Amino acid sequence: MTSAAVRQNGFYTEPIALFTGLRAACTDRPATLSCRLAPSSGADMANPRPSLTLTLLQAREAAMAFFRPALNQHELTEQQWRVIRILRQQGELESHQLAQQACILKPSMTGVLSRLERDGLVRRQKSSQDQRRVFVALTERGQQCFVSMSEGMESNYQKIEEQFGAEKMEQLLGLLNELKNIKP
Numbered sequence: 001m002t003s004a005a006v007r008q009n010g011f012y013t014e015p016i017a018l019f020t021g022l023r024a025a026c027t028d029r030p031a032t033l034s035c036r037l038a039p040s041s042g043a044d045m046a047n048p049r050p051s052l053t054l055t056l057l058q059a060r061e062a063a064m065a066f067f068r069p070a071l072n073q074h075e076l077t078e079q080q081w082r083v084i085r086i087l088r089q090q091g092e093l094e095s096h097q098l099a100q101q102a103c104i105l106k107p108s109m110t111g112v113l114s115r116l117e118r119d120g121l122v123r124r125q126k127s128s129q130d131q132r133r134v135f136v137a138l139t140e141r142g143q144q145c146f147v148s149m150s151e152g153m154e155s156n157y158q159k160i161e162e163q164f165g166a167e168k169m170e171q172l173l174g175l176l177n178e179l180k181n182i183k184p
Helices: 015-019 052-073 078-090 095-102 106-118 140-164 166-179
Strands: 023-029 032-038 122-126 134-138
Touching: 052 078, 052 140, 078 095, 078 106, 078 122, 078 134, 078 140, 095 106, 095 134, 106 122, 134 140, 140 166
Parallel strands: none
Antiparallel strands: 023 032, 122 134
């Protein structure tokens, strides 16, 4: 353990403790992320396995670098584009279904939908049978936005495939579709 890692109430204030051969169970604490140390599980923490979640995030960032310029040009956020794309593919959805499919937390989805509605790209409508249910659909302007962006987005997919390979892209998408369906 380095002297920089300070132990406070059973917590080390630096994640360096993860690599000392001890298994750590992380917990959020005010203003700092700390790890409570637990006895070693026998895993070789000096040589931890590659991080699946970190690799997925890094791959996402590499892919998004192709798409962000087009989104910026159309003044859309990544979340807004996901909503537009899903509504174009799925049609009208309840807001909670849309949030789940777009991987956007419900409180954040409210803001995303408010901005898209303000810009005339989506419409929200409460159910006549149950006022708690809100349905979301693309407007004509939202449909046009999708169509106008599609050519540029397809071009970006082709650029990725040129570097990565069409067959590997198909394999990757298949594997990711399997991975997203696993349960803890």
